[in-house]
Amino acid sequence: MLSPDPVIEVRDLTLRFGRKVVHDRLNLTVRRGEILAIVGGSGSGKSTLLRMMAMLQPPSAGTVLLLGDEVTSRGLVQNLELRRRLGVLFQQGALFGGMSVLENIGVPLHEHSGLSARLIDEIGCVKLELVGLEANDGLLYPNQLSGGMRKRAALARAIALDPELLFLDEPTSGLDPLSAAAFDELILELKSALDPTIVMVTHDMDSLWQLADRVILLGETRVLAEGTMEEMADSRDPAVMPFFQNPRARAARAAVERSA
């Protein structure tokens, strides 16, 4: 499943807000077909890194190569073209409040496909079922949904165009443990069905054990460590240990090992 073929290459990426340096000459590679998790303390710039990779925030310096193309030097139209191949699940869902769920999923389809409204609704229903919602839930409005349903609906919108690359910003935050576990499962199912490359930001130790093929730990404006979850958990590096050697992290590992 894993191939060395890079989907995203981040080279010497620097981001400054005023005098505050968030990232300093940061390098990382995302391989095709993997689930890469970005972890780090609050304020370590996980989400901004995700935003830069998803072309939502320009870096102060450095380059991002996305699906083989350099992002920063491209024109607007080319970038729009490229954005169609990405899907982003935002932390709060970011569903449009004035539209029903089905209309939300239809937005990218209406914009980019030229298909009839009827077929778009049908495809929307297929996506709803794929994320574990029912076709009839499509008529609900975002403020009528529970937290778990909202995340699922947002995911359905993110995969509306079958993206090659899926960004997930804290997919399980704000969900109860049961919904969070079900959401992890859903991501795995979608991964095997549609085979997107997934880059996610998360704090959730259970999700990390469940999903991540590779983990990148951010801190002190750079990548502190990268490796599989096992490698991270066994690491003796003093910079890595606090994050993976605490009661919650150990409990999550124990749970995985029990079920294995």
Add this chain to the structure above:
Amino acid sequence: MTANLSPSMRNDKQQRATLQIKDSSLICGGDWTVQQLAAFERSLDQLRLPTGPVQIDLRAVRRFDTGGAWVLQRLLLKLAQGQQAVDISGLSAEASGLLKLVSETGITPEKVPGSARSGVLEALGRSSLERALYGIGLLAFVGEMASVWLGQLIRPGRIRWREIAHELGEAGYKALGIVGLLSFLLGVVIAYQGGGQLRQYAASLFVADLVGLSMVRELAPLITAIIIAGRSGSAYTAQIGTMQVTEEVDALRSMGIAPMELLVLPKVLALMIALPLLTVYADIMGVLGGMVMASMQLDVGFASYIDRISIAVSVESYLVGIGKAPVFAAIIATVGCYQGFQVVGSAESVGRHTTLSVVQSIMAVIVVDAAFSVALNYFGI
């Protein structure tokens, strides 16, 4: 029979999806992706499918996504309805996985919920009910406001002077610039438009009557109220509405602070103080605008203009103008705050209610102004 539904094939990176019917076989080709399916999708329902056993040939399909899988699944469902035997060939492992995925969702075209379109009568009923509920809600809001206010009058310690002062600054002091400019210009316009007519009758001096009376009695209160409705009424709705969306209003309630006391009453009281003051300011600026214009266009000197104003504008008219202002203020602030509390859920709702708040308060202000004119005329003031 051959139905070539998409003869045009582009030789760039992406290819249009095609579907051809040849005898009893359906031949598919190109990119069966959502971006390319539009080529034949719209004619799909009119497609005359062959009867009897059907072969579906997918060998020429280069790309396949869930959209393509759904269109294929739709065809299969249609064929299954006619109980036709289907033989699919050339389906790649990946594509057959997608097809399986889509068919396992169990979606059929019939399962897609139609957006409930209501009839004329239902729409009429709904909108009348909505309006009635809105009216009742507004009445209840005014009632609650009054009761909280009375409570504050009994215990003046609960009056939030700091908030009132803040709102006074926001709605009053900061509006001086725009209110002054616009009423000055209004005075200029009235003098300019009326002056030409008056000069024909050699009655240039009466420009002071024209500007003075119309500004002081009618236009200054009205224009000030309209500016403030657009400036502060909308701000009230947006502020309370956004707080409603982010649950800040609930947070206040949970801390035992009545939103009515903290958010609504200071705004209403401050605006009821600020609007009469702004109206006086608008009176002065409007008369000043007329004065400048009168001296430039009609050669009416400042001294004679001011002399004439003091004769033309009675204290009564002046008080009538200012007396309307607190009423307008109460309307603007109440509607603005009430609309803010009507916001539910989303940013879109904030925008809608802000628009409603401005439209309704301006409308109410003009209607009440008309009522004032009729009533005052009746009493001969």
